[in-house]
Amino acid sequence: MRNVTKENITDVFISYMADDMPPRTREVMTSLVRHLHDFARETNLTHEEWREGIAFLEGCAAIETEDRHEFVLLSDVLGLSSLVDMLHSSPNATSSSVLGPFHVSGAPPLPVGGDMKRDFGGPVLLAEGTIRDTDGKPIPGAVLDIWQTAPNGLYASQDDDQDMFSFHGLMTVGDDGRYAFTTVKPVEYTVPSDGPVGGILNACGRHPWRPSHLHYIVTAPGYRSLVTEIFPDDDPYLDQDTVFGVREDLVMSYKEKPASEFPDGLALSGKVTEPFLAVQFDVTLARE
The missing domain is CATH 1.10.287 (Helix Hairpins)
Known part of the structure; x- marks a missing residue:
């Protein structure tokens, strides 16, 4: 032409x-x-705006590393990641949410009832639930990939003081579909704002904060994989998550309980001497 x-x-x-x-x-x-x-x-x-846009994309590429995924972060803060999640979520299953840029593959096995808190400070958080199908039946052998921030608000991949798989675990449930682990309460944190994506947030007058959450990837043969997060109902950023990850069915409540009510059969059983937090959250997977 x-x-x-x-x-x-x-x-x-x-x-x-x-x-x-x-x-x-x-x-x-x-x-x-x-x-x-x-x-x-x-x-x-305009030509100036076009050049600025090209420079922005080049800046994202320049800052990309194995542990820093600026393009994923861009997709997150623009709402594209969450929109794609919602377009392809099953209405009968637990809602999906953003993967985020800090997942580390190859986490070590974590037995049911295992502990991720280790020597980190703060009250113990006991998270447990059952992985079920859409008929409410447990899914034996489902695998739960768990990760979260440390008490300082940083993921292991961001923090030289943590080992690579700090606050990461890969749990395979038994015939009853039940998962359980102990950890610390995640904290709200800011997404990285020192790169090009931070410039977008600043230009739009937006904050970089995310509500605290636990990350899950749940897989099982014959079922659609689920990438999701769960959020406490008292978090101050619950209604203004900068990456649009909150869904109504992903909001849960932490319950404080006395040490005397800490259950048996867990790695920390008999070792908890102060009040702890507990959350029950069941996960539903849809068939492929």
């Missing part, structure tokens, strides 16, 4: 695509470019 104009450039782009390209790729690319071109036309995007 030798006569490309601002009115026809979108159609020209589409005409350049091969006839035999995969249909889904054609659908996604067509929609992406239509919206991208419409955005530029609607805002009358």
Whole structure:
């Protein structure tokens, strides 16, 4: 096409695509470019703004490392990660939520009833529940990948004072589908705001805070994998999570209990001498 104009450039782009390209790729690319071109036309995007946008993307790429995922963070703070989660959540299962940029693969096995608190300060938190199918039946052998922040608000991948798998564990449940572990109460924290994504937050007058939460990835053969988080109902940032991760069914309550009520059969049984926090949260998986 030798006569490309601002009115026809979108159609020209589409005409350049091969006839035999995969249909889904054609659908996604067509929609992406239509919206991208419409955005530029609607805002009358300037050369300076275009250069600033390119520099922003290059800045994200420059700061990317094995432990720092700036593009994931960008997707999170724009709400795209949560939107994709919600588009593909099963209505009969536990809601999905954002993975976030701090998951570390290969966590060590954590037995049912195991402890992740170790020598960290703060009251003990006992988290337990049952992994079920949509009929309410336990799912034997389901695997729960758990991670969270330390009391200082940092994930292990952010903190040189923690080992790589601090506050990470991989638990395989038994025939009853029950999981249980002890840890510390997670704290609210800020997403990294020292990079390009922090510039977006500042430009929009937004804060970088997330409510405290526990991360779960739950998998089982024959079921859809679930990436989710659970949030306490008393967190001050529950209604203004900067990555839009909160869902109504993911909000739970911590209950303070006396040490005398700490149950048997756990790694810390007989060792808890002060009041502890307890939360019960069941997880429902949908079949594939």
